Amino acid sequence: MRTLGVVGGHPGGQFPVEGVGQVGDVAQCGSLGRRRGSAQPVHHHPQPQILWPARGVLAVAVGDDRWVLPPTRANRTAVLHGVFLDAARCPVDWRRPTVLAVGPLLAELFGHLGRDDLTEPARGRAEAVLLDLLEPLPSAPLTVRMPADPRAARVAEVLRHHPADQRGLASLARAADTSARTLSRLFVSETGASFDRWRTGIRMWAALPMLADGEPVSRVAHAVGYTTPSAFLAAFRRTVGTSPTGYPRGITPEDAAP
Numbered sequence: 001m002r003t004l005g006v007v008g009g010h011p012g013g014q015f016p017v018e019g020v021g022q023v024g025d026v027a028q029c030g031s032l033g034r035r036r037g038s039a040q041p042v043h044h045h046p047q048p049q050i051l052w053p054a055r056g057v058l059a060v061a062v063g064d065d066r067w068v069l070p071p072t073r074a075n076r077t078a079v080l081h082g083v084f085l086d087a088a089r090c091p092v093d094w095r096r097p098t099v100l101a102v103g104p105l106l107a108e109l110f111g112h113l114g115r116d117d118l119t120e121p122a123r124g125r126a127e128a129v130l131l132d133l134l135e136p137l138p139s140a141p142l143t144v145r146m147p148a149d150p151r152a153a154r155v156a157e158v159l160r161h162h163p164a165d166q167r168g169l170a171s172l173a174r175a176a177d178t179s180a181r182t183l184s185r186l187f188v189s190e191t192g193a194s195f196d197r198w199r200t201g202i203r204m205w206a207a208l209p210m211l212a213d214g215e216p217v218s219r220v221a222h223a224v225g226y227t228t229p230s231a232f233l234a235a236f237r238r239t240v241g242t243s244p245t246g247y248p249r250g251i252t253p254e255d256a257a258p
Contacts, residue, residue, distance in 0.1 A: 048090060050083040050134075052102050052110060059209050062097050064145045068208035081110040083130075091131060101135040109133070142208065142240060144201040147190035151176045152183060159199060163206040164225040169195055204239045207232075217244050 051058060058080060060067045100106075109130045113123065146160075147153050154176045159165055167175075173183040187195040203224040210220045221232030236244050 047084040047087055048094070050081075050085070050100065050110075052081045052083075052100075052107070054081055054107065054110075060097065065097070065143050066205055066208070067097065067099060067142075068212045081114075083110060083113070094136065099137045101137055103133070106130065106133045142201065142204055144198065144205055145191040145193070147186060149186050149190055151178045152186040152190060155183065156198075156202070159202050160205070163203045164223060166225060200235050200239055204236060207236065207244070211244050220244070 051060060058068070109126055112118075113126055113130065118126070147156050155172045158172070158175075169184060170180040173180040176183065178186075184195050187193065187198050191198050193201065203226075206224045207220050210223065211217070215223075217232065218229045221229045224232070226232035226235070233244065
């Protein structure tokens with residue numbers, strides 16, 4: 001069985017991972033247990049980091065990009081493996097977050113390298129195999145730029161937290177103390193997309209974790225504001241580039257920017 005992980009890095013302060021084993025030449029491995037719906041604050045770290053959900057669903061946001069990794073099995077408590085790689089010794093030189101294929105051997109290595117009783121030669125051999133198994137997949141993130149103007153940002157935050165909100169542009173503009181024409185112009189200038197296209201993107205952002213968690217398409221469609229599953233299916237395929245059932249399997253052949 002092949003599942004998905006994501007690897008990325010960003011210069012900045014150190015973000016500690018609980019349960020990290022002894023320091024090796026290349027990799028530090030650890031695991032985290034998380035309750036459903038929990039989130040980590042925005043953080044940065046200097047090392048490339050592999051994240052893989054051994055159980056549960058993982059959403060990764062980097063700037064305006066978002067990836068959602070499906071679970072190996074559903075559970076209310078997520079188990080997240082984190083592997084920090086020594087950039088100076090790691091042959092992988094990916095400049096942006098990259099989705100990985102995680103097969104059974106690589107999954108076992110994540111746990112194996114988290115042990116604190118490995119000898120230095122044993123750790124070195126395991127790290128070499130881990131690096132050899134890093135297989136990037138052609139998976140585009142779903143990109144939704146957030147506007148900075150206070151009026152557009154107020155509307156964007158409402159729709160990000162309540163994607164099923166059915167109010168139209170004029171009603172939302174009144175709530176933000178501006179006109180529909182101004183709000184429409186602000187979304188185009190600040191996000192690069194029309195208001196309707198941006199709204200579709202933010203609805204897809206909300207839909208991805210539910211789909212990865214195995215929710216029925218009809219329930220997801222209603223939860224993010226679509227009156228019929230067929231309308232949601234069309235919007236999802238147009239925006240993400242695959243079907244709602246294909247995305248959790250890592251099938252994302254087209255550009256996913258809304």
